[in-house]
Amino acid sequence: xxxxxxxxxxxxxxxxxxxxxxxxxxxxxxxxxxxxxxxxxxxxxxxxxxxxxxxxxxxxxxxxxxxxxxxxxxxxxxxxxxxxxxxxxxxxxxxxxxxxxxxxxxxxxxxxxxxxxxxxxxxxxxxxxxxxxxxxxxxxxxxxxxxxxxxxxxxxxxxxxxxxxxxxxxxxxxxxxxxxxxxxxxxxxxxxxxxxxxxxxxxxxxxxxxxxxxxxxxxxxxxxxxxxxxxxxxxxxxxxxxxxxxxxxxxxxxxxxxxxxxxxxxxxxxxxxxxxxxxxxxxxxxxxxxxxxxxxxxxxxxxxxxxxxxxxxxxxxxxxxxxxxxxxxxxxxxxxxxxxxxxxxxxxxxxxxxxxxxxxxxxxxxxxxx
Amino acid sequence: xxxxxxxxxxxxxxxxxxxxxxxxxxxxxxxxxxxxxxxxxxxxxxxxxxxxxxxxxxxxxxxxxxxxxxxxxxxxxxxxxxxxxxxxxxxxxxxxxxxxxxxxxxxxxxxxxxxxxxxxxxxxxxxxxxxxxxxxxxxxxxxxxxxxxxxxxxxxxxxxxxxxxxxxxxxxxxxxxxxxxxxxxxxxxxxxxxxxxxxxxxxxxxxxxxxxxxxxxxxxxxxxxxxxxxxxxxxxxxxxxxxxxxxxxxxxxxxxxxxxxxxxxxxxxxxxxxxxxxxxxxxxxxxxxxxxxxxxxxxxxxxxxxxxxxxxxxxxxxxxxxxxxxxxxxxxxxxxxxxxxxxxxxxxxxxxxxxxxxxxxxxxxxxxxx
Numbered sequence: 256x257x258x259x260x261x262x263x264x265x266x267x268x269x270x271x272x273x274x275x276x277x278x279x280x281x282x283x284x285x286x287x288x289x290x291x292x293x294x295x296x297x298x299x300x301x302x303x304x305x306x307x308x309x310x311x312x313x314x315x316x317x318x319x320x321x322x323x324x325x326x327x328x329x330x331x332x333x334x335x336x337x338x339x340x341x342x343x344x345x346x347x348x349x350x351x352x353x354x355x356x357x358x359x360x361x362x363x364x365x366x367x368x369x370x371x372x373x374x375x376x377x378x379x380x381x382x383x384x385x386x387x388x389x390x391x392x393x394x395x396x397x398x399x400x401x402x403x404x405x406x407x408x409x410x411x412x413x414x415x416x417x418x419x420x421x422x423x424x425x426x427x428x429x430x431x432x433x434x435x436x437x438x439x440x441x442x443x444x445x446x447x448x449x450x451x452x453x454x455x456x457x458x459x460x461x462x463x464x465x466x467x468x469x470x471x472x473x474x475x476x477x478x479x480x481x482x483x484x485x486x487x488x489x490x491x492x493x494x495x496x497x498x499x500x501x502x503x504x505x506x507x508x509x510x511x512x513x514x515x516x517x518x519x520x521x522x523x524x525x526x527x528x529x530x531x532x533x534x535x536x537x538x539x540x541x542x543x544x545x546x547x548x549x550x551x552x553x554x555x556x557x558x559x560x561x562x563x564x565x566x567x568x569x570x571x572x573x574x575x576x577x578x579x580x581x582x583x584x585x586x587x588x589x590x591x592x593x594x595x596x597x598x599x600x601x602x603x604x605x606x607x608x609x610x611x612x613x614x615x616x617x618x619x620x621x622x623x624x625x
Numbered sequence: 626x627x628x629x630x631x632x633x634x635x636x637x638x639x640x641x642x643x644x645x646x647x648x649x650x651x652x653x654x655x656x657x658x659x660x661x662x663x664x665x666x667x668x669x670x671x672x673x674x675x676x677x678x679x680x681x682x683x684x685x686x687x688x689x690x691x692x693x694x695x696x697x698x699x700x701x702x703x704x705x706x707x708x709x710x711x712x713x714x715x716x717x718x719x720x721x722x723x724x725x726x727x728x729x730x731x732x733x734x735x736x737x738x739x740x741x742x743x744x745x746x747x748x749x750x751x752x753x754x755x756x757x758x759x760x761x762x763x764x765x766x767x768x769x770x771x772x773x774x775x776x777x778x779x780x781x782x783x784x785x786x787x788x789x790x791x792x793x794x795x796x797x798x799x800x801x802x803x804x805x806x807x808x809x810x811x812x813x814x815x816x817x818x819x820x821x822x823x824x825x826x827x828x829x830x831x832x833x834x835x836x837x838x839x840x841x842x843x844x845x846x847x848x849x850x851x852x853x854x855x856x857x858x859x860x861x862x863x864x865x866x867x868x869x870x871x872x873x874x875x876x877x878x879x880x881x882x883x884x885x886x887x888x889x890x891x892x893x894x895x896x897x898x899x900x901x902x903x904x905x906x907x908x909x910x911x912x913x914x915x916x917x918x919x920x921x922x923x924x925x926x927x928x929x930x931x932x933x934x935x936x937x938x939x940x941x942x943x944x945x946x947x948x949x950x951x952x953x954x955x956x957x958x959x960x961x962x963x964x965x966x967x968x969x970x971x972x973x974x975x976x977x978x979x980x981x982x983x984x985x986x987x988x989x990x991x992x993x994x995x
Contacts, residue, residue, distance in 0.1 A: 413790065415799055419783040425806075429785055432802035436795075 257306050257376070259298040260367070262291045264466060270568065271468030272363035274486075275461065277557045278571035279518075279540030280359015280386035281322045289332050290364050293371035300376040302352060304459050307450030311351035313378055314339055314447045316369045317362045319390070319407065319430060322539060323511070323518040323572045324439030325361065330410060334442035335369050337408035342444035345404050345416050354378035354453065356393060356446065358461045359386035360570060365442070380457035382446065383600075384494070384588050385557050388517055388539035390430065391423035392600040394590060395446045398456040402426045405445035409437040435516045458588055464493060472566040482566025483581050490585060497586035497615045501544055501551045502526070502533035503563060506578045511571070522560075522574045524582065533582055535560070537571040542605050544582055553602050555592065556614040557585035584614045627676050627746070629668040630737070632661045634836060640938065641838030642733035644856075645831065647927045648941035649888075649910030650729015650756035651692045659702050660734050663741035670746040672722060674829050677820030681721035683748055684709055684817045686739045687732045689760070689777065689800060692909060693881070693888040693942045694809030695731065700780060704812035705739050707778035712814035715774050715786050724748035724823065726763060726816065728831045729756035729910075730940060735812070750827035752816065753970075754864070754958050755927050758887055758909040760800065761793035762970040764960060765816045768826040772796045775815035779807040805886045828958055834863060842936040852936025853951050860955060867956035867985045871914055871921045872896070872903035873933060876948045881941070892930075892944045894952065903952055905930070907941040912975050914952055923972050925962065926984040927955035954984045 260268070269283035276283075307313065316335045318325065343349050353366040353375050366377045382393035390402055402423040407430055408414045415433045419425040426445070434441040448456070468486070475485035483500065490498035504524040511520035517538050524533040535544045541558035544551050552558050560569040563579040574580075590596065592613070602609045630638070639653035646653075677683065686705045688695065713719050723736040723745050736747045752763035760772055772793040777800055778784045785803045789795040796815070804811040818826070838856070845855035853870065860868035874894040881890035887908050894903040904915045911928035914921050922928050930939040933949040944950075960966065962983070972979045 411789070411792070411795070413792065413795060413799070414788045415803075416786040417783075417803075418785070419781070422781070422783065425781070425783060428806045429783070429803050432806040433785075433787075433799050436798045436802040 256303050258301050260301050261298045262294050265291055267469030267473060268462070268466045269360060269364060269469070270472055271465030272358050273360040273568040273570065274468050274559050275384070275465055275557065276359030276386040276568070276570065277540045277559055278537055279322060279388065280357060281318055281325050281361025282570060283360030285325060285329065286361040286364025286368070289330065290367045290371055293332065293368055297371070299367055299370040301379050301462060302376045304378060304380050304454045304457060307352065307378065307453055309449060309451035311450035312348055312447060313352050313354050313450060313453050314342055314350040314444050315354045315356045315382070316366050316444050317356045318365055318440060319443045320434045320440035321513045321516055321518045322570060323513050326572065328438055328440055330442065332368065334408045334410055335365050336372050337412060337414060338406045338442045338444040339369055341406035341408060341414045341416060342404065342447060345406060346447055350375060352376045352378050354457070355381040355462065357381050357383040357386045358465055362386065363462065363465055377462065378453060379462040380453060380459045381461045382457060384458035384461055384591060385555070386540050387600050390427040390445065392604070393446060394458060394596070395448065395456050396423045397595045397599050400446055400448050400452055400456055402445045405430050405443055407433055407441040407443045409441055431516045439513065439516065458590060460494065476565060483561055483583060486566065486583065494588045495585050499584055499618050500581055501584050501618055502546050502582040504533060504580065506574055506576055506580055509574045509576065518572055520571070524580060535582060538605060539571065541571060543602065543607055543609060544584065550609050551618050552584040552614045553607065553609050553611055554605060555587045555596065555600050557587060559583045559585065584618050586614050627670055627672050630671050631668045632664050635661055637839030637843060638832070638836045639730060639734060639839070640842055641835030642728050643730040643938040643940065644838050644929050645754070645835055645927065646729030646756040646938070646940065647910045647929055648907055649692060649758065650727060651688055651695050651731030652940060653730030655695065655699065656731040656734025656738065659700065660737045660741055663702065663738055667741070669737055669740040671749050671832060672746045674748060674750050674824045674827060677722065677748065677823055679819060679821035681820035682718055682817060683722050683724050683820060683823050684712055684720040684814050685724045685726045685752070686736050686814050687726045688735055688810060689813045690804045690810035691883045691886055691888045692940060693883050696942065698808055698810055700812065702738065704778045704780055705735050706742050707782060707784060708776045708812045708814040709739055711776035711778060711784045711786060712774065712817060715776060716817055720745060722746045722748050724827070725751040725832065727751050727753040727756045728835060732756065733832065733835055747832065748823055749832045750823060750829045751831045752827060754828035754831055754961060755925070756910045757970050760797040760815065762974070763816060764828060764966070765818065765826050766793045767965045767969050770816055770818050770822055770826055772815045775800050775813055777803055777811040777813045779811055801886045809883065809886065828960060830864065846935060853931055853953060856936065856953070864958045865955050869954055869988050870951055871954050871988055872916050872952040874903060874950065876944055876946055876950055879944050879946065888942055890941070894950060905952060908975060909941065911941060913972065913977055913979060914954065920979050921988050922954040922984045923977065923979050923981055924975060925957045925966065925970050927957060929953045929955065954988050956984050
């Protein structure tokens with residue numbers, strides 16, 4: 256079910272993608288502006304995985320680095336295509352389509368930018384169904400696709416190609432090292448795969464889901480309904496199945512640092528009318544939310560921070576003292592909760608002591624919350 | 626004037642190369658053992674630059690990283706050829722010969738290892754005529770050759786290819802970042818160039834010079850002559866023109882750390898029969914020698930540490946408390962003292978406050994010394 260995406264779809268899409276980005280994935284507006292500028296009056300063809308020939312070559316494209324740095328170092332806009340072309344040269348074959356590696360403010364839009372510049376279609380799917388900070392944390396990797404060779408490009412047109420065979424963890428490490436030296440941000444093409452492999456390993460429909468999430472928030476707002484209620488009502492009808500309010504309050508403290516190519520830290524919130532408090536740890540993305548010291552949601556389930564009144568998603572690097580926020584949890588698709596998946600991006604993969612417990616078992620029922 | 630190099634030549638060659646390595650370039654014995662093992666009873670063809678066809682493709686090969694780490698992480702032996710093959714694939718053409726990028730214990734032998742494994746000849750020349758810690762510090766770079774594309778390989782067979790166009794400083798930075806993540810040591814192929822460019826930009830005859838230096842030290846020892854006197858007498862007859870004793874004494878202190886992919890630190894020596902003292906700073910290689918607070922030799926002139934009795938060169942990572950040492954200075958070839966050369970690897974390039982002054986102007990005359 257291919258469809259055409261135009262510049263008018265971008266505001267909803269980046270809003271929904273930022274929500275799925277769980278605080279990471281980069282500022283949604285940067286990607287939006289770049290795509291709008293490159294696209295003009297034209298449109299982008301979005302393909303469902305089932306629209307792909309089994310032997311099509313799909314090359315995902317993305318930004319790599321610390322979202323905080325991205326705010327200070329805007330991309331020239333040519334970097335992602337440089338990375339794509341470099342990887343095509345390496346493989347010796349042109350891509351049939353590009354695809355996001357994750358859902359998130361900037362990384363849902365980088366493939367759209369590539370599409371706007373090259374005319375390639377974009378596959379409506381990705382390898383996380385949310386955002387994660389590291390490149391081995393992909394359903395592609397978990398279900399047997401090599402990330403290598405990976406191409407990385409910077410704004411000077413400089414490139415590196417990393418090849419670590421089946422070792423996606425080392426691919427991440429070597430590429431991260433280059434990203435840091437590039438100034439904290441690089442643009443990558445990796446996990447080149449066949450159409451058949453996309454159908455087998457990707458999380459389907461995440462671009463159109465982002466579009467729908469963003470539209471739901473906007474339409475609720477326009478209709479004077481509570482956007483967060485609208486979100487909680489819509490989610491059971493998706494691959495994600497469950498969403499609930501975890502905590503409502505004011506941001507009272509944010510510790511944030513850029514370290515090893517990541518934005519790391521912790522945000523603390525206080526309830527408006529009780530002593531209750533909430534702490535959210537992040538490494539680019541929100542990893543764990545604790546209310547009054549008790550874990551309420553942990554990776555790979557999704558933790559989002561939404562402006563209390565507008566429902567607009569807030570990234571970890573935009574959290575500021577005094578913001579009125581709803582911390583909202585969303586269950587991750589089942590493909591992200593297998594033993595292999597939890598080994599790659601469960602709590603232990605981030606050095607957390609907590610065991611993974613599905614959010615629907617530890618949080619208030621749909622629509623409820625603190 | 627091509628000649629054949631056999632396993633019997635290696636002890637002299639690595640001794641002389643370690644001397645030109647000015648304390649860096651890695652432990653000479655590691656490279657020697659690897660080459661001896663790979664070579665067996667065969668021989669390696671060593672070509673003079675003038676033996677090369679102008680359109681030959683010469684691909685230099687080397688180790689990159691902290692020599693201190695190399696002592697703990699011995700190479701498998703396959704890494705340099707992996708890097709060479711990766712770069713050949715990148716360029717789309719096989720190498721006609723390999724060549725050292727610098728003179729030094731391990732980096733004079735890496736191309737010999739490649740030759741022993743592939744049958745390629747080795748060019749009797751390099752891009753430093755000594756050792757330096759960074760890849761942009763090459764006569765190749767100074768006289769217009771791009772280091773990119775650079776291929777780097779680790780002991781797992783993993784590779785990266787860095788391409789920063791004409792920006793050799795960024796090539797160094799990106800490759801260094803990968804080297805650090807590879808565990809502190811990687812093996813590289815870079816500065817691919819034509820035979821004509823070798824003739825124009827390389828320092829000729831440095832492998833045969835290393836062989837001759839090593840032989841001079843050994844023969845003096847065998848003939849019960851002072852090896853350091855023999856060295857000082859031999860140097861005026863070479864491209865280096867000048868060598869003199871700077872300081873004789875005992876190592877009393879060594880501060881050494883591995884940092885950012887380099888071995889950095891300072892060694893302090895005390896004279897045997899006076900209050901005189903000498904301080905030698907190093908970043909892989911010895912950079913500056915001060916006697917009683919006065920600069921006596923500074924990069925790019927060569928500072929070496931020789932065992933007082935045997936004349937055996939000591940690397941910066943082998944300096945130990947109590948060693949009896951002669952600090953010996955050697956003038957660098959004139960091609961290494963041009964304004965462009967001093968900008969790339971003069972004192973300022975290493976963050977030193979001193980201006981470059983040729984060692985023959987500030988040190989005792991040939992054969993003299995403290």
